[in-house]
Amino acid sequence: MRPVSEYLKLQGRFGHLHAEHIATLQKFANQQWNMMGVELPDALVRASDARNLVAMASAEAAAAVAQTV
Numbered sequence: 001m002r003p004v005s006e007y008l009k010l011q012g013r014f015g016h017l018h019a020e021h022i023a024t025l026q027k028f029a030n031q032q033w034n035m036m037g038v039e040l041p042d043a044l045v046r047a048s049d050a051r052n053l054v055a056m057a058s059a060e061a062a063a064a065v066a067q068t069v
Contacts, residue, residue, distance in 0.1 A: 001040075003047035004029055023050035 004026045008014040026048040033040055046052045 001033075001038075001044060003043055005047060005053060018055045019050040019053035022053050022055075023048055 005022050030048050
């Protein structure tokens with residue numbers, strides 16, 4: 001089990017998402033796991049808090065700048 005953000009990073013079409021959007025998706029995924037009685041790893045619990053995430057757009061921009069240096 002991995003945070004939703006790891007999946008989203010692999011797909012360029014999600015590059016516009018902000019940390020709050022990703023955290024909302026992670027909260028929903030966590031709720032689904034909880035309904036099935038699955039104990040969540042700490043990484044998934046932390047990933048549901050937007051303060052622990054980076055907006056995909058800003059991360060993508062930083063990576064582009066890093067490649068030009």
